[in-house]
Amino acid sequence: MMQFDKILAILRWFRNQMLFYIHIPFCDSKCYYCAFNSYVDKFHLKDNFIEALKKQIIFEIQRYKIQKNSIETLYIGGGTPSTICPLKLKEIIDLIKPNFDKNIQISIEANPNSASLKWLKGVKSLGVNRISFGVQSFDDKKLKFLGRNHTSVIARLGIENAKKVGFENISIDLIYGTSLDTKQSLKKELEEIDKLDINHISLYSLTLEENTKFFEKSEVANDNLANAKFLISQIQKRGFEWYEISNFGKNSYSEHNLGYWRYKDYVGAGAGAVGFLKDRRFYSENSIEKYIKNPTFVTEEVLSKDDMKFEKLFLGFRSIVGVNKNILNQNELKKIKILLDEKKIMEKDNRYFNKDFLLADELALFIMNS
Template identity: 50%
Template sequence: MLYIHIPFCDSKCNYCNFNSYTNLHHLQNRYIDALLHQLDFEIDRFQIEQFQSIYIGGGTPSTLSIKNIEKLFSQLTRYITPETEITIEANPNSANRDWLSAIYQLGINRISLGVQSFNDRKLKFLGRNHSKNQAIRAVENSHSVGFKNINIDLIYNTSIDNLELIQTDIDTLFSLPISHTSLYSLTIEEGTPFANMKRVQREDIELTKYIIQRVDKKFPQYEISNFGTPSKHNLGYWQGKNYIGIGSGAVGFLKNRRFYPNRDVAKYIANPLDIEIEKLTESDLKLEKLFLGFRSIVGVAKEILNHCEIEKADILVENGKLRFENGRYFNIDYLLADEVALFVSDVIECR
């Protein structure tokens, strides 16, 4: 698995603290060269022969020129098979038809569009630089140039949400030729404009349940925020697979180590191999398996639990909170994922 981080955006949204910048576009060519340099190094470190999935995320990958995407692919082609899932994130304002057609021709087979809402007032509130109609056009263009695997990101639990707005968003979502949707509950991140504003977030559990139940009927939920045809790349993360992360703000993972390239874009370009390493303990790795497993259809293998944890998981099975099948425990209500993981793993509760 390979993740490629693109740290450029055309504008900064009110909620977002991803590692992305609106004033660094002039570094794009040099950034691509640095990515290719790190890629070479990581392919060697991870002993890669082929990728099961590649994910180009950001920031806004649709700010990249076709020339630069071609350059990336000229180095990636030999690790790509017909089964490789290749996703790229795109924003409705920059993903025009020519760009979409060119990336589809290059072999990218999954597109993830950051739509957030189909309500113009909500888009403005979130600080998005596109309209509802632009978002719809981007989805239709993606479909008409050939994409069969299309994801739409939406955000909910904002203070201007109400049942009617959410119903219209879901109706519009259902009317489009997509295979997947990611629905994110708004989180307030430090350093964003929303962090300094009052009443931007409103957690409404009834509305959340309504959204999940309705969307699940058309696009089955397979993780707390993900619905539809499961993405190989997402599943790989939750299954604890190794992944290369290239670019400033990317993260890589190999067995018991995490790799963090420099988050500062200029410093990353100057030295793409200046990578911090974090060592994970056995208990870190196990806790991660519990949290990721209970948030998704991946579940948790009984064999990684000790007798005390098994006792607690079995209590949850008796209470109808977990399902046990083929040696694994599966969560029934993903909204309770963290509570379930904490209950099963909490040493204090062990006799």
């Protein structure tokens, strides 16, 4: 019998199904750790940016030959989408709406500082059915240390308001691995999680990125494996499934991110957005000014078969997606056999699944290095 995932892949191919990502490159303030493409001093360009974004969306719908009912997920990320009023977001969503699958998951990222009750009501009425708050921590001292512009009280209020206006899928981003973290402080964060009505957590280990305040300040980080394991096990104990190295859901996934890890095609629109089709990545201009001048311009990167295999290995072992046997050569399958014998991975329906996502990169490198 044909495997279920093969049937799905064929159906998807016929219907040309894909994901849609929109990047909003504005933030109210710049957090000390963040290298995402976002600007705090370009708000005067907002209207022009939205007009440019609309042009790109119309262009991409044609370029990707998007058909009716074929958009499985829409993800509005950034930067900070809650800096854009619902009326403007409506203009953007309306352009893509005719192509929505009937079960589409529409996610939006929000900073608690700008996600007011009015904004939340507005985006809910547009059909957005999943919201992801950048919370980072419930400890005000840690929030200040990270350069966040809100307190824990505001974060909690945002989450409660989202529930009030009817959001059933609520996610929070948390950051750990800072020099302020102790087992005690992490226990307190978990106690705060217990008080929340949320069904998804993204848990990120602090990375020190170039072009951020934290870059080359190793003293701000504390990459402690024991703390990571403690947090992961405690979140799992609370009924959240660990489905990707940084993501946990209670009967709920970020379908959009799962789509990335499954290597699906995606449109990327907005300054700094990335798109993907078959074996090509498309990078829009990072600069808002350049983007406004030429919103349909993209730099193209062609991926080799090996590039794609490498990515599929990393993404597959970092998540419940797993790795398809058919992409591996004889030599790589010999390595797989070693990992199976050592019980580091398991096999099901011609796919290999990693049991401990923290080991994902190690496993992928072991297989790829001849």
